[in-house]
Amino acid sequence: MKIRWLPFLLLCLVLAGCSTASDTGGRLILAAEGAEAYGSVLSPFLWGYTLQEAEDSLYAELDRGSAVACFDVQAIPAMDRGLGRYWYPHVSATVVLAVDRTQTDAVITGWDSLRENHIQVGMGSSSVMRNMLVMGALSYGLNRKEPVKRDALAFLESLVGNGGFEPEESDAPVLLCLDYEAVEWNRSGGNYEIIVPSEGTLSFRLGLLSDAPLTLEPGLDEALLSAGLPLANGQRPYGFPDDYRTARTLEEEDYDRFLELTGDSSRDLRRQVFHTRLYTTADLREHILSAVLVAVAILLWKGTVSHRMLRADVRRAVAVMSWLMVGWLLLRLFKYQLAEESTLSRMCWYGYYLFQLALPAVLLYLTEILDKPEKERQPARTRWPAFICYLLSVLLVMTNDLHQLVFRFEANGNWPKDYSYGPGYWLIIAASFILLALAVVKLFRMGRRSSYRGGKLFPLLFCGSLLAYVLAYIYRVPLAWESDITVNICILSVLFFESALRTGLVPVNIQYQRLFASAPINLTLLDESGHTVLSSGGVRPVSRSLWMRLLADIQRPLLRDRDTQLHAVSICGGMAVWQEDLSQLNHLKREIQEVQSRLEAANALLREEGEVKKRMLAAETGRELCEQLDRDMERRITVLTGLIKSLPETKDPKRLIAHITLCLCHIKRRCNLFFLARQGMALPGDELGIYLDELAELACYTGVKMLVRCGETGALDIRRAALCYDFTFETISWTLEAAASPLMGYLEAENDCLVFRFLPDADPNRWRFSEELLAEVSALGGQITCKDLDDAVGLCMTLPLGGETNG
Amino acid sequence: MTNLLTGYLEDRSTAQYFCFSISCEVCGEFWYSSSVPFSKAGQAAEHREKRELYDAVYQREKNRARLAAGREAVERFSQCPICRRLVCDSCFLICDEMDMCRECAGRLKESGEPVAP
Numbered sequence: 001m002k003i004r005w006l007p008f009l010l011l012c013l014v015l016a017g018c019s020t021a022s023d024t025g026g027r028l029i030l031a032a033e034g035a036e037a038y039g040s041v042l043s044p045f046l047w048g049y050t051l052q053e054a055e056d057s058l059y060a061e062l063d064r065g066s067a068v069a070c071f072d073v074q075a076i077p078a079m080d081r082g083l084g085r086y087w088y089p090h091v092s093a094t095v096v097l098a099v100d101r102t103q104t105d106a107v108i109t110g111w112d113s114l115r116e117n118h119i120q121v122g123m124g125s126s127s128v129m130r131n132m133l134v135m136g137a138l139s140y141g142l143n144r145k146e147p148v149k150r151d152a153l154a155f156l157e158s159l160v161g162n163g164g165f166e167p168e169e170s171d172a173p174v175l176l177c178l179d180y181e182a183v184e185w186n187r188s189g190g191n192y193e194i195i196v197p198s199e200g201t202l203s204f205r206l207g208l209l210s211d212a213p214l215t216l217e218p219g220l221d222e223a224l225l226s227a228g229l230p231l232a233n234g235q236r237p238y239g240f241p242d243d244y245r246t247a248r249t250l251e252e253e254d255y256d257r258f259l260e261l262t263g264d265s266s267r268d269l270r271r272q273v274f275h276t277r278l279y280t281t282a283d284l285r286e287h288i289l290s291a292v293l294v295a296v297a298i299l300l301w302k303g304t305v306s307h308r309m310l311r312a313d314v315r316r317a318v319a320v321m322s323w324l325m326v327g328w329l330l331l332r333l334f335k336y337q338l339a340e341e342s343t344l345s346r347m348c349w350y351g352y353y354l355f356q357l358a359l360p361a362v363l364l365y366l367t368e369i370l371d372k373p374e375k376e377r378q379p380a381r382t383r384w385p386a387f388i389c390y391l392l393s394v395l396l397v398m399t400n401d402l403h404q405l406v407f408r409f410e411a412n413g414n415w416p417k418d419y420s421y422g423p424g425y426w427l428i429i430a431a432s433f434i435l436l437a438l439a440v441v442k443l444f445r446m447g448r449r450s451s452y453r454g455g456k457l458f459p460l461l462f463c464g465s466l467l468a469y470v471l472a473y474i475y476r477v478p479l480a481w482e483s484d485i486t487v488n489i490c491i492l493s494v495l496f497f498e499s500a501l502r503t504g505l506v507p508v509n510i511q512y513q514r515l516f517a518s519a520p521i522n523l524t525l526l527d528e529s530g531h532t533v534l535s536s537g538g539v540r541p542v543s544r545s546l547w548m549r550l551l552a553d554i555q556r557p558l559l560r561d562r563d564t565q566l567h568a569v570s571i572c573g574g575m576a577v578w579q580e581d582l583s584q585l586n587h588l589k590r591e592i593q594e595v596q597s598r599l600e601a602a603n604a605l606l607r608e609e610g611e612v613k614k615r616m617l618a619a620e621t622g623r624e625l626c627e628q629l630d631r632d633m634e635r636r637i638t639v640l641t642g643l644i645k646s647l648p649e650t651k652d653p654k655r656l657i658a659h660i661t662l663c664l665c666h667i668k669r670r671c672n673l674f675f676l677a678r679q680g681m682a683l684p685g686d687e688l689g690i691y692l693d694e695l696a697e698l699a700c701y702t703g704v705k706m707l708v709r710c711g712e713t714g715a716l717d718i719r720r721a722a723l724c725y726d727f728t729f730e731t732i733s734w735t736l737e738a739a740a741s742p743l744m745g746y747l748e749a750e751n752d753c754l755v756f757r758f759l760p761d762a763d764p765n766r767w768r769f770s771e772e773l774l775a776e777v778s779a780l781g782g783q784i785t786c787k788d789l790d791d792a793v794g795l796c797m798t799l800p801l802g803g804e805t806n807g
Numbered sequence: 808m809t810n811l812l813t814g815y816l817e818d819r820s821t822a823q824y825f826c827f828s829i830s831c832e833v834c835g836e837f838w839y840s841s842s843v844p845f846s847k848a849g850q851a852a853e854h855r856e857k858r859e860l861y862d863a864v865y866q867r868e869k870n871r872a873r874l875a876a877g878r879e880a881v882e883r884f885s886q887c888p889i890c891r892r893l894v895c896d897s898c899f900l901i902c903d904e905m906d907m908c909r910e911c912a913g914r915l916k917e918s919g920e921p922v923a924p
Contacts, residue, residue, distance in 0.1 A: 545883075549839035552824065559828075561835035 026050065027066040031058040032206055033130050034181045035069045038091055041227045042069065042208070045217040053340065059083050067214055072205040073132070073262075076255045079209070088214060089207035089232040091180070091224060094247045095137030096201065098182035098192040103173035110198035110246075111141055111155060114174060118162045122169030123176045128283075131167070131265035133204065134176045139261045140248060141200040149261050149268065156273045167269065178204075180229050183239040187228060196241050203247040205232045280483040287484065288333060294487050295329045298322050301494055305501070308508040310525075310533065312573050317366040321359060321497070325490040328355035332486050341416055346401070349416075352486065353397040357428060359493060360435035361390040367442040370506060386435055393428040400424070421474065429474070433467070447505035456503050462496035522579040525571070533574065542566070542577055550577065562586065629674055635772070636667050658701030659736060665698050666729045673725065677718035685713035688721050692728055692745070699732045704741040706732065711748030720780065720799050724756050726773050727784070727797045731758045734767040749801060754782075758795040765793060812884055813877030815893055816840075818869075823848040825872035829880055831895035833908050838883055838895060840876035843868070885922070887911055896923035 028049040030039045043051045049067055062068050062084050075087045099108050106117040114121060123130055138152035159165040166172060175182070175192075182194045208214060221231055230236035234244075250258055267282040276282075281290045302322035306315045335348035364386050400406040405424030409415035440463055447456065469488060472480035500506045516523065517537040525534040530547035540560075542550075549558055550568040554575065558566040563583035568575050640663045643656060650656045669691050676683060689710035696706040708728065716724070724747060735743045740762030747756045758764075765786050777784055782799035816827040824842040831838070845868060852858035885899040886892070887908035894908040900919030902912060912919055 543836070543838075545838050548841065549826065552826070552842040553821070556821070558839070559837055561830065561837060563835075 027052045027061070027064075029054045029058075029061045029066045029068045031061070031068050031070045031074065033125065033127060033133065034093075034178055035206060037180070037184065037227055038206055038224070038229060039069055041223050041229065042090070042220065045220045045223065046208075046214060047217065049214075055340065062209060062211060065211060067208050067210040069206065070209055071129070071133070072207065072250065073136070073255060073258055074129075075207065075209040076252070077259055080255075084209040084211055086210045086213050087207060088210075088216070089205035090220065090229075091206035092203055092230045092232050092234065092236075092249075093133075093178040093180060093206050094196065094201060094203040094230075094244065095133055096177065096179045096182060096241070097195040097197060098175040098177050098185070099195060100173050100175070101191045101193055106173075108174065108193075108195055110195070111138065112199065115155070115158055115162060119174050120164040120166065120169070120172045121159050121174045121176065122165075122172030123167045124170040124181075126167035126266070126269075128266050131269055132262035133178070133202070135265045135269075136258050136262045137176075137197075137202040140202050141197050141246075144200050144248070147257075147261060152261075153268055153272045156269070160273060165273070179240055183228050183237075186239060194239075194241050196244055196247055198246055200246045200248060203244065203249045205249070207232065276478070277482050281487070284336060288336060290484065290487050291329045291333050294490055295326045298325050298329075298490060298494060301498070305497075305508075308501070310512070310573070312527075313369050314366065314506075317362060317369065318497075321362050321366075321493075324355045324358050324362065325493065328352060328486055329490065331355070341414075343401075346415065347398075350397050350400060353428070354394055356489065357390055357393045357397075357432055360432050360439060361386045363497075364435050364439040364442070366506070367439045367446070370443075371446050389431050389435065393431055396424050396428060429470075436463075436467075443500060443505045447500075447503070456505065458499035459496055459503060459505060462492055462499055466492040466496060522581070524577045524579075525574060526577060527574040539579060550575065625675075625678065629671065632674060633667055633670065635770070636663065636670070639663060640667065655702050658698065658703075662695065662698045662702060662729075662732065665694060666725075669694075669725060670722065673718055673722040677722065682715040682717055683721040684715050685710055688713070688716060688724060688747075691725055692747070695725075695728055695732060699736070699743075702732075702736050704732060704735050704743060706735070706741070706743040706745070708745040708747070711746070713747060713749045713754060716754070719776075720754055720801075723773065723776055723780070723782075723797070723799060724754070726776075727756055727769075728758075730769050730773060731760070731795060734764065735760050735762075738762045738764075738767065740764070752801050754799040754801055756797045756799075759789070759792055760795065761792075763793050764795050808886065809874075809877045809881050811886065812880040812893070813873060816873060816876055816880070818873075820869060820872070825869050825876075827873060827876040829884060829893065831884070831898055832892040833894045833898040833910055836895065836897075838880065840872075840879050843872040843875065883923075889915075897921050 026048050028039065028043060028046060028051045030036065030051070031054055032038070039051055043049070046067065052066075054061055056064075058068050058070055058074060059078060062078070068084075071093065072087075072089060075084060078084050079087060097108060097110075097114070099106070104117075104119055106113075106119055108114065108117065108119075123134060135149065135152050138155055139147040139149055142151040142155060156165055179194055179196075182190075182192045186192050186194075221235075224231060225235065225237045228237055228239065230240055264283060264285075267277075267286065270277045270282045281287045299322065302319055305318045305322075309315050309318070331348055331351050331354075335345055338345045338348070365383060368383065397406050401411070403424075405422045406428065407415075407419045407425065408422050409419035440459075443459070444456065466489065469480055469492065470485075473483075473485050497506070501508050512534055516525075516534045519536050521536055522539050523534075523536050524532055524539055524542055526542060526547060527533050530542070530544055530551075532541055535541070546558065546560060546566065550566060554568050554570055557580075558568075560566050560579065563581065563586055565580045565582050566577055567580060568577045640660065643660050643663060647653060647656055647660070673683070689708075692708040692710065696708050699706045728745065731743065731745070735741055738760075740760035742761055744759045745757065747754070749755070769784060774784065777797060777799065780799050782797060784795065784797045787794045787796055812829060815829050817829070819826040819828050819839065822845065824844045826842045827840045828837045830836070845865060847861050847864055850861070852861050883896050884893050885896070885906070885908075887894055887899070888905060889907050889911040892908060898909045899922050900907060900909055900912050900917070901922060902917045902919035904917075906919070907915070907917065909921075911917075
């Protein structure tokens with residue numbers, strides 16, 4: 001439970017502790033008008049019961065087990081409603097006219113004669129019960145068949161107009177009273193003529209109502225008669241009028257009608273007869289209802305102010321003011337419940353000032369904090385004077401019984417009405433006015449730059465009204481004196497403060513809600529308890545779990561859901577939370593992921609397709625290579641096949657085998673060169689020399705003596721190297737066929753040409769090289785020529801290097 | 808139910824505290840468990856042995872915090888008996904015959920009050 005409720009609870013406990021003493025039972029309570037004589041006669045006959053004063057209402061006393069002396073109009077309806085089980089009527093009480101013959105000789109026979117004689121009429125009391133009895137008697141008297149309250153009120157109003165009608169006047173020439181009261185006055189030396197109105201009146205029965213059966217000693221009737229009280233059975237002692245024929249006694253079925261007629265008598269008398277309290281509460285019920293309504297309205301107003309204000313300290317100050325007013329009203333309600341004007345009642349009256357005097361002090365404090373930042377500490381010197389002033393004032397009022405400096409009255413008299421003001425009262429009122437004036441001046445100074453210049457009239461108006469009303473009440477101006485000061489001060493205070501809010505004297509944040517509602521920022525302001533103070537339109541509220549998470553680590557953004565991220569920053573009195581919409585970002589991310597996965601799938605497909613194509617290409621290339629190789633080697637293999645076939649028939653198989661070996665070697669190297677050519681590689685001159693030496697070595701086995709020398713040729717492209725190799729092989733083949741051994745060869749580079757010369761030991765002019773070799777040489781721009789060297793003929797193949805030899 | 812929820816918990820812990828979350832499968836909103844501070848948060852581990860010790864303590868406390876978060880989540884999540892999804896109290900309706908999630912109630916045209924409005 002919050003600590004701020006503690007004072008309220010303590011107040012409730014204190015007030016609850018102010019109940020009456022515990023019930024002891026056996027009490028005789030008088031709850032009827034003028035029943036003192038009845039009570040004093042009855043008391044010795046009611047054993048076990050002591051006559052005591054009522055501490056509460058009739059019904060509460062009955063509930064406690066007391067025996068209550070009351071009229072039948074009180075007892076019978078109560079029994080009908082389950083309160084009281086035993087009713088013992090003893091005395092008859094008739095509403096009569098008591099004419100003081102020492103003051104008037106007017107002939108009075110009934111109600112109408114009062115209208116005609118212009119005589120002042122009184123009732124001796126204005127209590128609720130007496131009002132009811134008289135109003136009932138008048139209503140039934142003026143219209144016996146269809147009694148209505150309106151007739152009684154009109155009659156009394158006419159009396160006011162004629163000669164005056166004073167309910168509380170007991171010295172008037174004519175009194176509306178009960179018959180045994182008038183007889184008692186006559187016994188005490190008065191000279192009253194007791195008149196039973198000729199138009200009609202009501203007789204009531206006075207008796208005992210109890211929840212338990214009562215045992216009455218015998219002889220009560222005689223004692224009542226000897227005390228001058230008429231009995232309920234119609235027997236009357238000396239001094240009562242003889243003729244009671246016009247008096248009617250209410251029957252069982254008449255009581256509800258009676259209550260209907262006489263209900264709200266006090267209110268109707270005030271408003272319709274005396275024309276007072278037309279605009280304020282007129283009876284207890286209205287007092288209570290108005291106080292409750294105003295208290296509820298104040299609390300609602302406090303709620304709206306709290307909603308409009310963001311500053312916690314200002315909210316607290318307004319809350320204190322509201323609770324002060326509500327406390328004042330509640331204390332007043334409590335005082336209404338007290339049956340008698342006791343010391344407790346008077347302390348409640350003093351207690352009003354506990355709340356009333358605090359209002360200007362709190363208002364001054366509010367003006368002090370308004371123009372300063374919320375967290376700034378106020379210097380004590382600005383607060384203590386008002387607080388000390390308030391404390392001294394309250395102390396002075398609460399100790400008034402000791403010194404009578406504030407209110408002066410007779411403690412045993414009618415102090416609620418008959419009191420005057422002492423110097424202390426003027427002192428505390430002056431102090432309150434000074435505090436209020438200081439607060440108002442400060443408010444207007446702070447609000448002088450406000451744009452509501454014309455509107456400042458309203459706070460001034462309400463403030464002026466408040467002061468004027470309080471002064472009028474103090475000086476008992478009837479309009480103010482007859483009104484409800486607590487309710488009126490509370491209403492005027494609220495109106496003053498509300499107008500100050502509306503006109504900008506007290507800054508509020510009325511427009512923040514609209515600003516937030518229309519701002520597309522997804523911002524929420526939370527208070528220290530995690531409750532939403534302001535929120536942009538359409539923003540989902542921040543749950544307690546999220547708030548606690550943000551509070552624990554405010555720096556870290558928090559995912560509300562997959563598409564919303566919360567960011568928070570600590571602010572004075574809470575935190576600001578804004579929500580970032582990640583849905584677009586997430587949508588893009590998802591799209592990117594989808595595109596990425598599609599690309600990955602496409603890449604995988606392409607990769608697989610590439611692999612397949614590569615495999616197909618490799619197979620195709622291999623097949624093409626094989627075909628090309630087959631084509632290249634076809635003629636050579638045909639030659640080789642021919643050689644191999646002729647092997648069984650040859651005479652010199654050794655030489656032929658050597659020839660076959662030579663052919664195989666040639667085919668093998670040509671295959672090598674074929675694949676090297678496909679790889680685009682060059683063949684170093686040294687390696688070509690090795691190939692040629694290999695051919696020369698194998699040629700030796702065929703009987704051809706041969707020497708091949710390679711000069712500095714550098715790296716050769718495969719095509720030229722293959723031509724050199726083929727040229728060598730065909731030259732060896734011709735030498736073998738033409739027995740032109742020995743054979744000498746020389747390969748060298750000359751002037752950008754590759755020159756390969758052979759010097760055989762026979763004329764090579766008759767030998768023809770293969771068409772493929774010649775075509776290849778020509779295709780490279782080269783040629784194969786025979787050169788006559790005087791004593792020999794040489795073969796020469798010339799191939800342009802084309803810049804590749806030095807590459 | 809606690810075991811089921813514990814299995815669904817997403818780790819949101821940092822080096823300073825332990826925290827877990829569960830997403831409602833209807834509204835998508837995350838619920839976050841109460842933060843449990845790490846007992847050794849802010850204490851520097853000067854050498855490797857101490858760091859290993861702290862790591863072990865961290866894991867042990869994290870497991871405890873996970874269990875506590877699962878117990879805490881039981882108070883706020885329910886499993887829809889129809890679609891078997893985990894839903895928060897705002898999305899779980901108390902219906903006349905059988906309690907169910909908001910979406911199932913909509914499909915079955917059932918009316919009810921949410922556990923936590």
